[in-house]
Amino acid sequence: MKVLTVARARRAVRTMLLGTLLVALSATAGLAQSDPLPSWNDGPVKKSITDFVAKVTTQGGADFVPPAERIATFDNDGTLWCEQPYYSQVAFAIDRVKAMAPQHPEWRTQQPFKGLLENDMKTVAAMGQKGLLQIVAATHAGMTTEEFAKAVRDWIASARHPRFNRPYDALVYQPMLELLAYLRANGFKTFIVSGGGVEFMRPWVEKTYGIPPEQVVGSSGEVKLQYGAGGKPELMKLPKVEFIDDGPGKPVGINRFIGRRPVFAFGNSDGDLQMLQWTTADQGARFAGIVHHTDDVREYAYDRQSKVGKLDKALDAAKAAGWTVVDMKKDWKEVFPPSPAATGRSP
Structure with a gap:
């Protein structure tokens, strides 16, 4: 009777150890199969x-990059969102x-504002950069930085894209998220380097x-310190451009505000060409x-041929230099995150 009990105990121990081993192996297999980029097609x-990423994060490897130097820069428009x-x-x-028009009756007869109010985008487009700068000066200046940030947050919360009828910040690219x-999990510090307004993006x-x-x-406009009600200091936005962070301005902006050359950079247009060239011009492992x-x-x-996000010279440069070119149709399983209806969230 005693021998039988010992035998049963031994079988129980073996069964327990086998079960533990199987659970451990299953967990290990799950970790090995996990995909940090599930919305990217294999290829x-x-x-x-x-x-x-494996090459620059392998300690002791020939291409190892210390964490402090793992700088990754991304354009925003057309690279991270639509x-x-x-x-x-x-x-x-x-x-x-349109929201400010009641306080500016003169806009009904002044271009480019007249064109915008009448939805005559052809006339507005014909005015080119001059017209755009007038619009930006009128809508982005004459208020404090806090007031402008609130206006941006309110717009992001309420505006809808004309084709997809979703909030603009819901039209970010799932693969890029x-x-x-993935980069941050591997010790990279991620930056946005965009031709868009810095104070439009930051909120x-x-x-x-x-x-x-x-x-x-x-890109940024000038601001000045002034004292408001009760002597409270505040920053007032002025109708004057200070810095254009596009094209050759991107390496300048990176040098000025980041202080390290990136080892990893992503863009989508000719406006990103110089950033990609500058990133890959240094020694060591580089990704564009x-x-x-x-x-x-x-x-x-x-x-x-696009007037928005034109990709011409940069596409030729990518092919000549062997940079990675993402074919959105072929390389991405998904483009945008799931719609609010699919996730149960409100729009």
């Missing part, structure tokens, strides 16, 4: 990203003109991308990527 584009049919900041400015998270990017406002580099918009069903298809 050379995805592999170029994961191979680069930029068609026109830049989101332009949509914001248009809505601001995964990429940002919402942290919630949307996980990038804090101090890691946003963008371009989002090529090829999917007119799920988003938009455009490149060389």
Whole structure:
């Protein structure tokens, strides 16, 4: 009787150990199979990203990059979120003109405001950069930085994209959100380097991308310190451009506000060409990527002839230099995050 009991005990111990081993093996297999970029189709584009990250984060490897030097920069419009049919900041400015029109009756006869109020976008477009600067000056200045930030947050919460009827910050690219998270999990510090207005981006990017406002580099207008009610200091936005963070301005902005050359950079247009060139010009492992918009069903298809997000010289440079070019239609399983209806969230 005693021998039988001992035998049963031994079998029980073996069963328990086997079960523990199977659970451990199952967990290990699950970790091995986990995919940090689930919205990216398997292929050379995805592999170029994961191979680069593995290469620069392997301690003792020939291409190891210390965490402090793992700087990754991303353009915003067309790289992290939708930029068609026109830049989101332009949509914001248009809505601001319409909201401010009752306080400016003179706009009914003055271009480009007259064109905007009459939805005559052809006339507005014909005025080019001069007209756009007038619109930006009227809608982005003459208020404190706090007042402007509130106006941006209110617009982000209420405005809807003309084609997708979703909030603009719901039209960020799911694969790029995964990429940002993947890089940060591997010790990278992620920055936005955009031609868009820095004060237009800072109020919402942290919630949307996980990038804090101090890691946003963008175009900026002049501000001045003044004293408001009760002598409270405040920053007033002025109708004058201070810095354009686009094209050759991007490396300048990176040098001025970040102070380190990136080892990883992503863009989508000719406005990002110099940032990608500057990133890859230094020694050591470097990564340059371009989002090529090829999917007119799920988003938009455009490149060389587009007036918004034109991709011409940078596309040629990418092919010549061997940079990674993302074919949106082929390389992304999903473009945008699930719709509010699919997740049960309110729009």
